[in-house]
Amino acid sequence: MMADLTLPASGAAPDAATEGVWLACVECGHVLAPFESVVYRCPDCEGLLEARYADAPTFADFEGRGVWRYAAALPFESGVSLPEGDTPLHRVPRLESEVDVRTLRIKHEGMNPTGSFKDRGMTVGVRVAEELGVSRLACASTGNTSAALAAYGARAGLETLVCLPAGKVAAGKVAQASLHGARILELAGNFDACLDVVAELADRGEAYLLNSLNPFRLEGQKTIGFEILERFESEEGRFPDRIVLPVGNAGNTAALYKAFREFVRSGALAPGDVPMLTGVQAEGAAPMVEAVAAGRDDIERWEDVETRATAIRIGNPVNAPKALPGIYETGGTAVAVSDEEITVAQRALAREGVGVEPASAASVAGLGKLRESGEVDAGEDVVCLTTGHLLKDPDAAVAAGNDPEPVRADADAVLAHLRGESPSGGGGLSGRLRRLRGRLGR
Numbered sequence: 001m002m003a004d005l006t007l008p009a010s011g012a013a014p015d016a017a018t019e020g021v022w023l024a025c026v027e028c029g030h031v032l033a034p035f036e037s038v039v040y041r042c043p044d045c046e047g048l049l050e051a052r053y054a055d056a057p058t059f060a061d062f063e064g065r066g067v068w069r070y071a072a073a074l075p076f077e078s079g080v081s082l083p084e085g086d087t088p089l090h091r092v093p094r095l096e097s098e099v100d101v102r103t104l105r106i107k108h109e110g111m112n113p114t115g116s117f118k119d120r121g122m123t124v125g126v127r128v129a130e131e132l133g134v135s136r137l138a139c140a141s142t143g144n145t146s147a148a149l150a151a152y153g154a155r156a157g158l159e160t161l162v163c164l165p166a167g168k169v170a171a172g173k174v175a176q177a178s179l180h181g182a183r184i185l186e187l188a189g190n191f192d193a194c195l196d197v198v199a200e201l202a203d204r205g206e207a208y209l210l211n212s213l214n215p216f217r218l219e220g221q222k223t224i225g226f227e228i229l230e231r232f233e234s235e236e237g238r239f240p241d242r243i244v245l246p247v248g249n250a251g252n253t254a255a256l257y258k259a260f261r262e263f264v265r266s267g268a269l270a271p272g273d274v275p276m277l278t279g280v281q282a283e284g285a286a287p288m289v290e291a292v293a294a295g296r297d298d299i300e301r302w303e304d305v306e307t308r309a310t311a312i313r314i315g316n317p318v319n320a321p322k323a324l325p326g327i328y329e330t331g332g333t334a335v336a337v338s339d340e341e342i343t344v345a346q347r348a349l350a351r352e353g354v355g356v357e358p359a360s361a362a363s364v365a366g367l368g369k370l371r372e373s374g375e376v377d378a379g380e381d382v383v384c385l386t387t388g389h390l391l392k393d394p395d396a397a398v399a400a401g402n403d404p405e406p407v408r409a410d411a412d413a414v415l416a417h418l419r420g421e422s423p424s425g426g427g428g429l430s431g432r433l434r435r436l437r438g439r440l441g442r
Contacts, residue, residue, distance in 0.1 A: 002297045002328075003027055003048070003321045005257070007265045013054035020054035021075045023215060026322060034075065035131045040202065040213050048321050049215045050258070051075060056266035059230065067120050070223045073262060075216065079127030080156045084119035085223055087111045089231045089383070092352040095364070099371050103236060103381040106354055106364075107228055110389030114176060116311075117221060117252065117387045118148035124220035125210045126152045135159060138207035140194035142248065142311050143173025144388055149210055150180035161207055163187050163194040170310050170357070170393035190305060192316040212251030213318045221252055225259030228383055229269070236381065239273045244370075245385035246362040247279040247288050247334070248312035250323035252385065257326030275383070277326045278376075279334040280366030282307035282342065282359075288317055292327060292334040299324075308339045308396060311359035311388055333375060337365040343400050350401075355390030357397075 003026040016022050016033045023032040023039065027047025032039055034051065042049060053073070061072035066085035071077045089105045096104035109117035126149075129137060137153045138161040139145045146162035146169075153160035162177050166186040177184055187194050195211060202209035212218060225243075232240050245252050257277060263269035281289050285305035291298065302315030317323065327334060337345075339358075345368065346361035363384040370376040390397050407417045 002325050004029065005050070005261065005322065005325055007056065007261055008052060008054075010056055010265065011054055017054065022052050023049045024052050026050050035128070038132055038134065038202075038205070038208060040199075040209060040215075048213070048319070050322070051215050051219050053262075056262045057226075058263075058266045058268040062226070062230075067123050067220055067223045070226050073222070073226070073259075074124060074219055076124075076127050076131075079123045080130070080152055081123050082113040082119065082151065082155060084112050084123050085227065087227070089228065089235070090352070090354055092349070092354065095348055095352055098348070099364075099368055100378050101367075101371065101376065101382050102379050103240075104367075105232065105240070105383045106349065106352075107224065107383055107385045108354055108356070109224065109385065109387050110356055110360065110392070114144075114147045114151045115389035115392050116144040116148060117224060117385075118144045119152070120220040120223055121212065121217035121251070122148045122152040122210065122220065125214055125217045126156050126158070128216045129158065129208045129210070130156060132208065134208040136161060136207045137210055138162070138198050138201060139210050140164075140191060140198045141169070141173075141177075142191050142313055143169040144311055144392065145211060146182060146184070147173050147176035147180075150177040150182035153182065154180045159183070161185065163198050165190050165194055168310060168313065170395065172392045172394050191314050192301070195316075195318070211318070212249050212254075218251055218255040218258065218319070218322075221255035222259040222262075224252065224385065225256040226263075229259075229263070232381075232383060238381065239269070240275045240383045241380040242276040242278055242332070242376065242382045243385060244278045244280060244363045244367045244382060246309075246312050246359050246387055247281045247317065247323070248314045248359065250279070250288060250317035250319040252387070253277055253279055253326050254319040254322035257322070257330070260330070274330050276332040277330045278332045278366065278370070279323070279327060280362045281334065281336050282309045282312055282362060283336045283338050285313050285315055286336040287315055288320060288323070289334040289336045291320070291324060297321075297324060307342075309342050309357075309359040309362055310393065311357060312362060333370070335366045335369055337362055337369055341365040341369065346396075346400050349386070350390070354386065355397075356386040357388040357390060357392040360386035360388050
């Protein structure tokens, strides 16, 4: 049975609410106080929880910049901030023409403080941790969550523990968590195994879990949806028809759908104007795509997952019960793309000056594939979400980019080389990059 994501009537709040905020189970409807105790799942049925509000936001309720511009739709007026949000919605005219859609914009979440969308969730999640009085934060991560948690935990002066799948996390992300002072544990197994361990530690009261299983993480992430609608409507005079986004743990899909539901509830967005949510996964880690293709309400866990897009190398998307209704109810879809298609899309974005890590480029790769199949029409206005910065995975950037060309330190030699009159050597930085590509098997 599909999760019940119906929002309450405006102004209605249960006795458990604190200043118009409460938690509700998306499976059985059980209601909980938001800050009375640490809770991640429904105590009655183990279903996912969702933050609910007595009043739904309208565009007129927002002021300021960044994530906390949307405080009227969040559990607090402000949080632990670096600051975050207010990311660019790039125009990409050459790519727009190549894909052949009416409008293509790129929402680049890699421009957040630690280089990914995870900062939006952490500014809210760490503020909730402070409210609950916890002393240790923890997460499982493919890299971006650990970087964000370490930074925001450091900002709040809280101990941070991150569990990573050994040998499966890009170097740039490990470096961030390390420098921000997190305790880093490398566990044998994949991301899903790491999340199992962290969830057990959280259940024992040893740490406050800040993966997207935590409902307050998604409250910060839903502001991506608010920003897209505001900026696109302001600059294009209409709302986008479709939003295409990478899917790992499915938190953003769930979060954007929640943003749209809240706007529909308040009347700020007509039901017919809700963008179609379209998820993209790597072929080697595509349980959501498999579920959508079969029309199922749940996913089947993939034990073995592999893709060079490390940020979406996840076989058991914890937010699938919230995300699948978002895809189905908005008329969206899901598609899997190959690692090669992801790399091509990463290069295409780079040619427009937009530098992203491989997982981010999956959205553009998926759009291209759906456009070729005819599932996306030429007349559509589309926003592709890119979730992390190019420097998150420098090895992948090296593998996808051009080789430096060794030339003598002489202006005439440089000009001759540019005219193609001198041979390229294999030493120096060029040779080192080629050797690195060889080790990466690319």
